[in-house]
Amino acid sequence: MAILSKEEAQAILTKVLSFSTADECVASLSGTDEGNIRYANNAVSTAGAASTMSLSVSSVYGKKVGSASINEFDDASLKKAVERSEELARLSPENPEYMPMLGPQTYDESLTYAESTAAIDPAVRADMVAQSIQAAKDEKLEAAGFLNNSTGFRAMMNSKGLYAYNRNTNVSFSVTIRNQEGTGSGYTSNSFNDASKLSTLSMSKVAAQKAKTSAGAKAIEPGKYTVILEPLAASDLVGWILRGFDARSADEGRSFMSKKGGGTRLGEQLFDERISIYSDPLNPELPSPTWEGDGLPLKKTTWVENGVVKNLSYSRYWAAQKGVDPLPSSWGMIIPGGNSSLEDMIKSTERGVLVTRFWYIRSVDPQSLLLTGLTRDGTFYIENGAIQFPIKNFRFNESPIIMLNNVEDLGKTERSGNILVPPMKIRDFTFTSLSDAI
């Protein structure tokens, strides 16, 4: 069993620290029990389970730091990991940016564990997948998907008396359903801490519907279009934004958050005023751990309010340099939406493109956060307030910063992966070429 209780983890970490001879030492223990089924062509292809636990130790002499990790837990191995990290620390030069370890902290009780997910066994998994495959077979379609559930814990103890523990569960499911001719494809995916929120059957029915309606796509000219992004498509792009909210990169002049002439864009109106972005570890729809890697508590944080940048994340080192409080970067991201339904958005669109999801998104230019990628698994042409026909996939070259300045409408927020995001209607979205891929 790789899932240790708070007390069991504490006992091992106390023992690890007892072997330390360094000035400072921090030990982290994490474990996961994970099971999965992968299927394709309406049959299981691989399936497995793994139970893993690993220990990592960082030792510090002055400002010299070394780290080692190991996954054997007899006393000799624990001692070996400590000695190995101490040896590496002695051999390392001083890191002038090293910050002394934190003392004891107070954390909120996290909501990341759900018994319903921890109780999933191989038979339950097989049944959840069987429902998805049946949904495809009923429509004479072919499903390929992946179901994964995990239960994990993470614990950290340092020589200054800090001890932090969290356990979590997660279930994630994704399915691609294609027609037998290979001319239509649909997709859905999501993840939850609480497996009772997941229905593999209803999600598979959505993918099956997309597979049928996307068949026989026509080509239309690339160019600038009004787009309606379903929550999955919106999350694919907005998920890139907070990666740039790091104060140090912005101060150093190497981020889209850097200001011409020096400084950062903190306080600037960077987006349409309907856009706000925050993170909240205690949001019941998107719970996250309440502490981060070096032990700082994670709290609700507003990053963007009515389009204005309100906060950038500061590491402990950079905060000390700048004379501000450290602020950990976010885990998860919440964008409040409006009241429009997807149908309302389509009805109000004279000419546009409905996008189910994007694929293979990569940064093209970090200065503008220009991204490229393609639409996939259901792209439709809208005219006169109605979907007219499925269209061939496009490659886009667009920046989510520019995109969130071109907001026409926002729908109701829902969970998509690790983001709570509304469907979005965006004008002047840039498609640069056509793809034959289905």
Place this chain on the structure above:
Amino acid sequence: MKRKDFLYYTSMGMGALLMPKMGLFARPIDPLEALVERADAQAKKALADVALNEATAQGATYADVRIGRYLNQYVFTREKQVQGVSNTESYGVGIRVIVNGCWGFAATNNMTKEDIAKAAGQAVAIAKANAKIQGGSVTLAPQQGYGEVSWKTPIETNAFEVPIKDKVDLLLQVNSIAMENGANFVNSRIAAINEQKYFASTDGSYIDQDIHRIYPSFNVTVIDRASGKFQTRNALSSPMGMGYEYLDARPEDKVAGVVTRYKKRYDILEDVKAAAQNATEKIKAKSVEPGKYDVVLDPSHLWLTIHESVGHSTELDRVLGYEANYAGTSFLTLDKLNSKNFNFGNKLVNVVADKTEVGSLGAVGYDDEGVKCKQWDLIKDGILVNFQATRDQVHMLGENASHGCSYSQGWEDVQFQRMPNVSLQPGKTKLSVDDLIKDVEKGIYIIGDGSFSIDQQRYNFQFGGQVFYEISNGKIVGMLNDVAYQSNTQEFWNSCAGVCDESDYRLGGAFNDGKGQPSQSNAVSHGSATTRFNGVNVINTARNI
């Protein structure tokens, strides 16, 4: 010249750098630092037999066991400071079985005989649970047992035996050179990997392998505060299936030109100086005019285009739909293969799959299901002639021997079809880079890999690069910026207008190619010589926010 002497003498010309005393290089390394302890093969055989026997006793018609010790070492630095020095070690066993014609897999890091037997039982239970949703029985290609055999990456210097101090000093020297040559920021790193893998199967193989990989790299950033612009240039190194000798620069491994590029030895100190100069030049470089260009692609760039458009499209699991939900399928089909006349490219295009090339990331003796490795053709004179397959797939090609493409990133992950080295063969007639460029009226010479994106069936792609040079009337006339090219795989490979000869052949590669669910990482090399493609669509990527 030995590396230590090379470093020492190079440093003499570099001013006040952090240079260690010579004596330090001779210091015997502490085993704690080196992580070079090896588990005894006989002990592993005894554990493997526990799993094989238990799986068979519980009804498995086939079983294989992988006992792995995976060692990684990372040294990260930026400017004058070391950000991290880390050794990681992971030890455990993964057991794969066929029961009732269905695969099952389980893994554990509890290495007692009891726990291994329990994991074997768990793999059997999973196979039985899934047999009811299995489409058809697994068909394995026959495979001979090899008995007790071993294989080792042919390295000269085990990177794990090189003192950390040497690595730190080298990287800080890299950073210092970058800053002296105009960089505002520099990050540098060395990653070393050692996979100690023991494979056993009910076919009667007991295979002990010791596999090494290394990847030194950096990126430099130059900032122009006044304009708010910044530019970067990454290392032109490649991850290699080599030991620390990759960093022993040799003149014969340098390719001279507008920027020096490297074959099987890498001069990181020389490259970082060029990188800082390139990034400075990029700040002021002309923004590209969009349109059609002849593109001349250096192997340090072309490897990634080969990887995405040829490597992934010829994976049989993608062709068959097994990757439909994640990496995608392929525009290539069994029909196109069987037609024997599908022109993937023109006659200049010859691509081989390979698991044996010395120094490459894909080279191993045996794959992760005990198949001895080899080389085979994928594209012959432009025609699609084969795919990449594992034991349970190859019967679908009408073949009865696996290609040896099974790989797992660790003991805890199930093995599946992964890409071998996929390389464009050099031209058979003598042709230099200058020969390729001299015929170009309007073109761009691209060096180094940059942004990359391709659709899920591998038709439409877009690639950036590290440095771009404008070619006008047969001559390089200056640097360009904001360049990316878009094309379609088949159209692109049919626009191939010349491949340099073998004297220009070099490897590039991916250290962490992702595929599968749960996602797994694979290391793979791609060889090529400089190649020209005519009339390719180039876009301008500059935007204002």
